[in-house]
Amino acid sequence: MDGSRGHAPRQTRTVPIHHRSPDGPPKGRGCWPGPGVGAMGGLQRARNGISGAGSPRCDRRDGGDRSEEGPPARGRRCPESLCRSDDSANLARPGRYPPDPALRPESGILATFRVPTQAPPRTNPPMDPTSIADLLADAQSRIGQTVRLQGWVRTRRDSKAGLSFIQLSDGSSFATMQIVAPSDLENYEADILRVTSGCSLDVEGEVVESRGKGQAIEVKASHIDVRGFVDDPDTYPVSPKKHSYEYLREVAHLRPRTNTFGAVGRVRNCLAMAVHEYFQTNGFQWIHTPIITANDCEGAGEMFRVSTLDAANPPRNEQGEVDFSQDFFGRESHLTVSGQLAVECWCLALSKVYPFGPTFRAENSNTSRHLAEFWMIEPEIAFADLNDDADLAEGLLKHCFRTLLDRRGDDLAFFNERVESTCIQRLEHFVESPFERIDYTDAIDILEKAVAGGRKFEYPVEWGSDLQSEHERYLVEEHVGRPVVVMNYPKDIKAFYMRMNDDGRTVAAMDVLAPGIGEIIGGSQREERIDVLDARLDEMNLPREDYWWYRDLRRYGSVPHAGFGLGFERLIAYATGMANVRDVIPFPRSPGNADF
RNA sequence: UCCCCUGUAGCUCAAUUGGUAGAGCGAGCGGCUGUUAACCGCUAGGUUACUGGUUCGAGUCCAGUUGGGGGAGCCA
Secondary structure, three states: OOOOOOOOOOOOOOOEEOOOOOOOOOOOOEOOOOOOOOOOHHHHHHHHHHOOOOOOHHHHOOOOOOOOOOOOOOOOOOOOOOOOOOOOEEEEOOOOOOOOOHHOOOOOOOEEEEOOOOOOOOOOOOOOOOOOHHHHHHHHOOEEEEEEEEEEEEEEEEEEEEEEEEEEEEEOOOOEEEEEEEEOOOOOOOOOOOOOOOOOOEEEEEEEEEEOOOOEEEEEEEEEEEEOOOOOHHOOOOOEEOOOHHHHHOOOOHHHHHHHHHHHHHHHHHHHHHHHHHHHOOOEEOOOOOOOOOOOOOOOOOEEEEOOOOOOOOOOOOOEEHHHHHHOOOOEEEOOOOOHHHHHHHHHHOOEEEEEEEEEOHHHHHHHOOOOOEEEEEEEEOOOOOHHHHHHHHHHHHHHHHHHHHOHHHHHHHHHHHHHOOOOHHHHHHHHOOOEEEHHHHHHHHHHHHOOOOOOOOOOOOOOOOOOOOHHHHHHHHHHOOEEEEEEHHHOEEEOOOOOOOOEEEEEEEEEEEEEEEEEEEEEEEEHHHHHHHHHHHOOOOOHHHHEEEEEEEEOOOEEEEEEEEEEHHHHHHHHHHHHHHHOOOOOOEEOEEOO
């Protein structure tokens, strides 16, 4: 029943004030966080200085007893401030909202919830809400209509002419909507003048042509319902100013409210859909390869163990080793580091397949290009060789970026203006130019010529060793200037499953290198000949029996096939110009960091 | 994991050879204004990440711990 839908409780509630944090979480406010530089301050101190038990987020309090109401400021933690989103969002500093003398701290240990005063009347029955994106899609034809918008406040500006301007964002597009709140709204004094960044609103009003510059239309409000106030605005973490990315990572629960991260979220969604569209329109099947794997043969690095054994006191066998036969799966198991081996089974039945899901690596990698949990796209195609694989990589990437340019011009314009000034140009160039394809051996020649010409590298260039980051960067950024596919690497630096070339010393592997981000795709044609595969397993001291089902694929109807892995976060980082993959995933996991 | 840099107000940063801790933004209050990253004034806000040293005296020097960044390795 909607008559009261959207209205916060009307009564004033009181709570003991020590349920409130001595002060709020670190704040700021993120409209246009600039490039991430500088160091962190308050949060680490909060983290280091306070040692309370309980939820780790609750520890994130900065010191400082900022008013008379607080309990001892340090060494004390609020058990439920940030961690309980329902009530804490409405907690107010006592004595401020409302300014009721009976509730001042000196009258007792009471604080006041900050709640809207009175439910403003609204149309009956209430109308369905519209998204800002939909409203802007046909702005001119909507003029004169009454609409209902729901969203969060970016800024409020008052005019003594008897009105306030509120920038409302609902995340449906980069654009916000200007709400004009006339002072004759019955809750104008009581609510509207108390609205700050971060408040949630439910607005009804007429779409009108804007009298100001900067927007074609605006909504002249007839009713504004403040659904949720911001607790002490002084502590709202995402204040309307520039914030560093490092800081915003520490408030990852609120960073989607900033321009940058809202845009990242929409771009991420758009690219994910583009990936699926490309495959679905080209005859691929999406295969859900397992997250948990008991294979000890994936071989792509350190893995996270999945176990239900008592970590403090695990069962042990006669040799004193942990007895995983008593574990949940009856053997040691892990989170997947790749769906490739599993999806090859489905490739050799459904022909064109792709996993697209989360992947986990327990590597101690501390870089802007690595995450412990990331999303990977791993297409696999049957009756295909390495060139088909490179064609597929090129087709997929170009489709993704073309789609992004078509659909998220608003967000890309922002990235272009505020994050990386060549962002759009780079994407347009990307979709128009053919990839450069060079053999590893030729790449070595190019690098050797560069060295002969005086170019200095920290690591030596020699056939047989892997290309270093500096080598890849030279090839992509200086020598070619656009994405490069390096193909046919020496066999000794690549995995066992990559197909041996006729020269006997290289395998059909490829890396797609992109300017600014490095390796974005790694792939290969797979070894489909059982005798050659076995020889490679033996050569690398890998027990054949561990790969029995993988080898079966080569025994029963084997066929040349190929595939690659595309790191989804690297794709987003490249598309947006965001420098760190931790800032293109909602909640990044990296060594020492699994907050939120 | 290795190398380098770094931690000062809610945020971004200053602080001379070791000598009383500052600004901008944000916030609160007031002024002005169909405003729009508004503008003007006033106010509040600090155990200089933590622990221990050196010193008459430490934000500054030393050691350890811890957080962050850049680069490398591993890779996607």
